[in-house]
Every structure is written in structure tokens, then in C-alpha cells.
Amino acid sequence: MLDVQNIRKDFPILNRTVNGKPLIYFDNAATSQTPQQVIDVIVDYYSNYNANIHRGVHSLSQEATDAYEQARIKIQKHFNAKHSYEIIYTAGTTHSINLVANGFSSLLKKGDEIIVSALEHHSNIVPWQMLCERTGASLKVIPMNENGELIMSAYDALLNDNTKLVFVNHISNALGTINPIEYIIEKAHQVGAAVLVDGAQSCPHLKPDVQALNVDFYVCSAHKICGPTGVGMLYGKEEWLNKLPPYQGGGEMIAEVSFEKTTYAALPHKFEAGTPNICGGIAFGAAIDYMNSIGFDNIAQYEHELLEYGTEQLQQIEGLKIYGTAKEKTSVISFNVSNIHPYDIGTILDKMGIAVRTGHHCAQPIMDFYKIPGTIRASFMFYNTKEEIDAFIVALKKAIMMLS
Template sequence: MTDLSMANNTQSMVFDVQAIRRDFPILNQEINGKPLVYLDNGASAQKPQSVLDAMDRYYREMHSNVHRGAHTLGDRATAAFEGARETVRQFLNASSTREIIWTRGTTEAINLVANGLAPRLKAGDEILVSHMEHHANIVPWQMVAERTGARVVPIQVTPQGELDLDSFNSLLNERTRVLAITHVSNALGTVNPIAPLIEQAKKQGVLTLVDGAQAVPHFQPDVQALGCDFYAFSSHKLFGPTGIGVLYGRAELLEEMPPYQGGGEMIERVSFERTTWNVLPYKFEAGTPAIAEAVGLGAAIDYLNSLNRKAMEAAEDALLRRANELVETVPGMEIIGTAAKKVPVMSFKIAGLHPSDIGTLLDQQGIAIRTGHHCAMPLMDFYGVPGTARASFAFYNTLEEVEKLFTGLQKIQRLFA
């Protein structure tokens, strides 16, 4: 039995990946005459049939606006919409659905928090972010800093792609007002030790926001155990639909923050003299929400809950281990980001090859990866590269697909030899 066969056999005993793959219709197709190998999950994960069915059922059987209709369809839509909010609450272990705000995604959630905290900031205050942040957790804070006179201060990373804890300790001080940090790096796969960071920040009275976009597809966070003030993620990375995301926020902070947008559901009473705001969570949900998408996100979480999560995580770890073993089969290949604790993301470069060429030539073989700066330009600058090629794996990927990736890279290298 070959090493690959043994590895596949081990994987099948603990996690039936072939059965899982049948739940994802999009995976059963050919690209450029080759079976699709989808390794761009960090950008957007695929959707199980149950999510597609839930959204279809909403439109076929219950579509109506929520909270306002005095009729059966309105009641059905509201029940499904608020049921999805409760599903998210349980997923995050928030204490109340009042703390679960629907947004368009992680980016809007962070913008909401940054704007809501702006009245607390003044000249000389500092906002700590890490050098590995996605632009969505840098730019909103820069915009607020320009308005308030505060400063955005980056925590350094090590050459291995881990957070430099000495840098964090030296930067956290009496001027720090906010710590905004990613749970998992989208470009490197690094899992940050956010619990102790949050604990240290809380001792200084610092508010904390966690970008969980890349974490939630791989493991389930517990916001009460973490102790964070805010946690944000996007549905489409969690095997749900695009166009919706979640902001968890501690109720007492959300009560104090001003509304982010005006109109619709966020209003209690309007007059030309004065407008008052609705209660949480609706205070931050202006206009008609993405109802079908919320239902789809709830269905995605239900799907994940139906799986053996420990076996799923073990299967993903096996994918990354096998990929790391095969690096030596591609001369000149260098992994960018070798942290000890990672989710299954492999960011790399190959000597003499441009990342865009790698991506294009892999696509000709039916293999989808991501290339570029991954919305993490400061991190690319740190490594002195314009961008990388990135293969990001999910639990529906197989060890055979890892092999296909490296066979494809070997073919590309021979083309340029």
C-alpha cells in the first residue's frame, strides 16, 4: 500500500470525506476537462445542498418582510430569520440574541464597531492591530484615527508568521484603547493566541475586537470563554451564502454605541423633532435585511453541527501535514508562514515563477487556488514579496487533491525549466 493510500485509508476511517463531498453539488464538475480541485476556501467556501435547499424553501414557501407583516408569510419569515439568529448565538455561545447583529460581512461588522467606538477616541489614543491583519481590520481603524487624532499601531510578527508577543507586550500601554486582532491569518493560516491577549488587554481596560472570518470554518469559537468585546465573521467563509455576516458585541457596549445607519428596523419612533432607536439587536439593522441569507447561514451552521467536528479538524490537519511533506518534491518552493499552530492554509512562492502564472496554469489543470496579496499588503511587504500563491483546504478536500496540487506544480516547473 502506498503512503497516499494509507493516508487516505486513515482519513476515511475517521471522516467519510466522499460522503461529505456528495453534499456539495459544485464539487462534482470538470474545469478545463479536469475534475475540479477547489483549494480557494479561504476566499469563499462552497455550500452544501442543505443550505441551497433552505434558501430555496424560504423563497418558495415563506418570503415576506420580517417583523412587520400581520399575516402568515410574515410570521413564517420572521420565525426563520430569528431562528437563524438563535442558531448563531448558540454557535458563538453568546449570552443573548440581543448581542447578535446581522451585517453584510466581517468588513461591515468591523466598520460598525470602529465608527461606534469613535466617540471614545481622542488625540494620542492608540489602536493596536497586528501586522498580519486583513485590510478590513486596518483601514476602518485608520479612517477613524484620521477623524479622532488616534493612532493605529501595528504589532510585529516573527519570520515564521507568528505574532511577536514581545512586541505586543511592549506596545500595550496606558494609551491603548482598542485591540483589533485576527483570530486566524487569511494569508498565512496562523492561529493567534487571542485568549491571553484579550486577558492582558482587559487588565488595561482595553476594548477588544476579534476578526474571526478565517477561524469559524475550522473551529468553533466561544466568545464568553474568550472574553472578547466584539467578534465578527462572514457567512460565505462558513459554507453559507454571500452578502451576510455577524457581529457579536457585548450588550452593554452595543447599548452605548450610536447607530451605524438610519432607517427601517432600527427606529422606535420618528418625528421631525426627535427620533429614538429600537432595542438591540435591531438598533444596528437598518432597512430590509438579507433574510434568505440569514436562513442560509443558519442552515450552514446546522450542517456543521451534524458533523463530527473533532474528526473534521483531524482530517483538515492531515491535509496540511501531507502538503507540508510534499513541499520538498517541488524544488525552489518556499512556504510563507510556518507557524506552529495553523489552520490548513499553505501560502507559498516558487523560485522563478510569478504567483499569477502559477494560478493560471493550475486552473488549466482544474485546480483552483488564490494568488496575490490576499488583502494583506503590509504582511507581503514584511516578507518582501508582491504576493504569494495560496492553497486553502476545507474538510471536503481529499489527500488525493493535495497530491494533484503538487503534481500540477511539478508540471508547471517543468514548463519553465
């Protein structure tokens, strides 16, 4: 079991107050907090070896290059990619998805079909709509049921010889549903389609093995897993990354440049134009180290306890409805109370020092399915406690009384 009180000491922000109350941070699905161990790595970089990377011959450049590439290897090993050059640094999940969508512009044609799910974040919907507009391909949607689960029989019916790409999140950011991606990948491959999995919400809670999954592309953001914002990862199988054209042109992604012709660099640099977020990449590696030091089995077990406890407490409140009751679920609870607008409850909770997310969570199709404007979302991480949930329940009841 985790020593949660000791872990909480690693996170300076958990010691602050908001509106005179101790901070209770339940907005982890939007971004996790950053431990001192990662903050120290960021400070060390800018204090001691801040320099541009890869082509510098001076010592600072060499040190920065080594740290940046070692972080890439940490990420490779964490996700069990076959090669380190299959790990592409990006600005985050959204950037990673757009990189792949842009690359497929030259590989799709009218009559081709691509599939997304009804549970997607806008970042895993809009780039594919844009891709369809550019290529003439058509977009199909795996429907969901009232529990917030994808209907696999409908997915089976959508697959055919025209299916070229399937895009699905590993875990829903709005509902916490864990999707059956192993099944989704296997079935897509049977018709020759490639699969991209959005792992933004899964990577804080479990440890994906991209080779075991046999997934073609897997994407995530560092800021969801105790790292900094503005940096993320695209994993792609070598064969697919070689098929895709570069996403951006500039320095670093070239082999040779002349006014007559330019040739492109090998992987991973082919997709990493310009000066990268060097410190971010290094800190991403440090965040991976931190999470692994705690252990993902420990994290999963403890967060499941928080989910069960929070769900049980919330269900006792009259008029409260939870959205997303899938059998396989992570530590996210989306709910509404009677006819009270979620924004109003969220605002009052903030006055009591409690951070939750309100709105459609960049997943508007899910809210349209339930015919609601949005939800209140409480999302837990391994540094949260049952005592915080108790305080949240007390504050929520006060908010309901004030607004009823």
C-alpha cells in the first residue's frame, strides 16, 4: 500500500490554501500536480546546462543533448517501444494526433473510411474531421450506451475493407470509462486498418505496453503524469512513421538542404522540426521515473479504492446522478445534482478550496448523448485521500443547500 501522507510531501502545491481553505485538488484529469523531484530537474536544467541540443560541440550542448535523449530512452522503456526512435517528442497529445492526421492526408482517398468513438475528447475528433474534408474519406462513430461504454457489436458492424484508420481513447476523460482497446486493435487489424490510441487519461493510472497491445500509434501528454505542460509523446511503429511525411519543415528534421532539393532526417528527427522543449523532455523523463518509483500496481489499487469510496459517498446525496457507470473505470466521477447548473456548484466549491472541473470537458458529444449541458467532474490521483473526499462531500452538500 502507498504511504500517501509521505507522498503528499513531494507536492508543494498541496500545502497551499485557496480562499482561506486548504486546497483539495480534484481536477487531475485536466492536469496532475508536479512533485518536487520533477521541479528540481527543471530548475537544474535552467540553472546549470541550458543550451540547444544535437549539433553543439560545447559541453553544455552535449550535456543537454545527453539528458534529452536519455529521457527519450526512459519513455521508450516505460511504454516498451521496440526502438527509441519510435518515440517522437511533441507538444502534447493534441499535437501528436494532428501530426498523424496530417500524415495520413497523403494516404487516404475518397471512399476510405475512418472510425472514432462516441467517447472521444475533441482533440480526437476534430483532426479526423479535418482529414476527411481534405481527403474525401468518411467518418464513422462507435456508439455508446447509457453506462458510458462503447457498443462493440456496433463497432464490429462498422469495420469493413474500406476502413483504414481507427481512433479511440484508452480511457474517457469525461466519464473514466476504460475502453477495450485490445479488442478494438485486434479487430481493426483484421481488416488492415491502423489504430491510434489516445492515452492522455490512461497513462496516469496504468502502464501501457505498446508492443503487447500491438498498437500502431499511442499518444500522451507529460502534464497528466506529474510532468510539465507543453510536452508529450507520439509512439508510432517504425513502419508507419516511415510511411508518413514530415509534419513541419525546418531545422533538425533535415538531412541535407539545397535550393534544388531537401532530404529528410531519419527517425525520430524527421518529425521534430525546430528547437524542442528541451527542459520539458528531460522533465518528462523525470516524471516517468517518479511514477515508476511509486509503482503503477500500487497506484491502480489505491485509486480504485478512492473511486469506490467517492462513488459510495456521492450516491447517498439525494438528487445526485452519476454519468459513466462502466464496469471498467478509473478514478473519475462525473455527476450532476437535480436541476442545479454544474458551473454554480463548481464556483461555490472553489470558494471552499476545492478544485473540480465543470462543463463538457471537451467531450461535447457525450453531453449531447445524455442531453445535459455538462457535468461536475471529480478526478482523483494517488496523492488524494479519503479525508479529502469527506471534506468534498460536506462542501458539496453546503453548495446544494445554498443553490436549492
